[in-house]
Amino acid sequence: MRAEALKGHLDGLLLAALEEGPQHGYAVKEALRESTEGRIDLPSGTIYPALHRLEQAGLITGTWSVVGGRRRRTYELTSDGREALSGERDRWQEFAGAVTAALRTRPWPTTT
Amino acid sequence: MRAEALKGHLDGLLLAALEEGPQHGYAVKEALRESTEGRIDLPSGTIYPALHRLEQAGLITGTWSVVGGRRRRTYELTSDGREALSGERDRWQEFAGAVTAALRTRPWPTTT
DNA sequence: CTTCATAAGTAGCATTGCTATATATAGCGA
DNA sequence: TCGCTATATATAGCAATGCTACTTATGAAG
Numbered sequence: 001m002r003a004e005a006l007k008g009h010l011d012g013l014l015l016a017a018l019e020e021g022p023q024h025g026y027a028v029k030e031a032l033r034e035s036t037e038g039r040i041d042l043p044s045g046t047i048y049p050a051l052h053r054l055e056q057a058g059l060i061t062g063t064w065s066v067v068g069g070r071r072r073r074t075y076e077l078t079s080d081g082r083e084a085l086s087g088e089r090d091r092w093q094e095f096a097g098a099v100t101a102a103l104r105t106r107p108w109p110t111t112t
Numbered sequence: 113m114r115a116e117a118l119k120g121h122l123d124g125l126l127l128a129a130l131e132e133g134p135q136h137g138y139a140v141k142e143a144l145r146e147s148t149e150g151r152i153d154l155p156s157g158t159i160y161p162a163l164h165r166l167e168q169a170g171l172i173t174g175t176w177s178v179v180g181g182r183r184r185r186t187y188e189l190t191s192d193g194r195e196a197l198s199g200e201r202d203r204w205q206e207f208a209g210a211v212t213a214a215l216r217t218r219p220w221p222t223t224t
Numbered sequence: 225c226t227t228c229a230t231a232a233g234t235a236g237c238a239t240t241g242c243t244a245t246a247t248a249t250a251g252c253g254a
Numbered sequence: 255t256c257g258c259t260a261t262a263t264a265t266a267g268c269a270a271t272g273c274t275a276c277t278t279a280t281g282a283a284g
Contacts, residue, residue, distance in 0.1 A: 071263075139231095
């Protein structure tokens with residue numbers, strides 16, 4: 001997967017992963033990897049800064065905890081986040097439809 | 113359409129627009145706008161630098177001409193460009209599939 | 225003569241995901 | 255005990271890319 005492909009679409013994926021319920025960063029990463037059958041496997045240098053951005057934007061809230069001796073930051077969608085997710089889904093539909101249309105082969109000016 | 117959404121996908125769209133036959137920049141812009149029903153309407157500051165990049169990458173070749181008093185640079189796909197377009201289409205399929213899967217609502221761990 | 229569509233271009237910016245690297249704990253195998 | 259792997263989080267700095275804003279120029283319409 002080319003590096004830039006994801007640009008502008010990551011936030012939606014992270015929000016979607018958190019829709020199922022509160023998750024910590026590492027779990028989000030795993031969830032994304034599983035839901036896409038390994039096609040989207042983000043490095044930690046992508047996922048953590050992105051979660052920080054989302055938190056600062058007020059779309060998720062995080063709380064620290066310690067589980068099994070390891071500290072965790074568990075994130076949860078805010079209501080703004082839920083709204084944003086809905087918007088991201090809409091925009092993805094629109095975007096994907098447009099790109100698919102533009103990418104479609106148009107063999108020749110048929111009488112459309 | 114959010115600014116970053118297109119990042120990493122523009123090249124494929126431009127190549128696809130040129131698949132129908134040689135076109136100059138402005139015509140590519142129009143073709144893209146029409147094939148997406150106005151959803152993708154690129155500013156000239158996006159389209160011309162991008163075409164330059166594609167030319168430098170050897171995916172398209174351009175030739176100057178003057179039509180109706182206005183100078184034009186007409187671009188044409190190279191064989192590398194054709195190959196690249198095919199690759200872009202594949203990658204788009206893969207990417208779109210992955211994002212769609214990740215964005216899908218998973219209401220709850222049903223017995224899937 | 226002004227305005228709009230056509231046609232091409234560039235400088236500089238903002239955003240964003242990635243690489244590389246660091247820290248720390250738990251558990252397993254040798 | 256030592257080393258390795260998985261878990262868990264984090265940051266500095268980079269590279270890439272599309273966009274904004276602006277410029278230049280012609281032809282047609284009013």
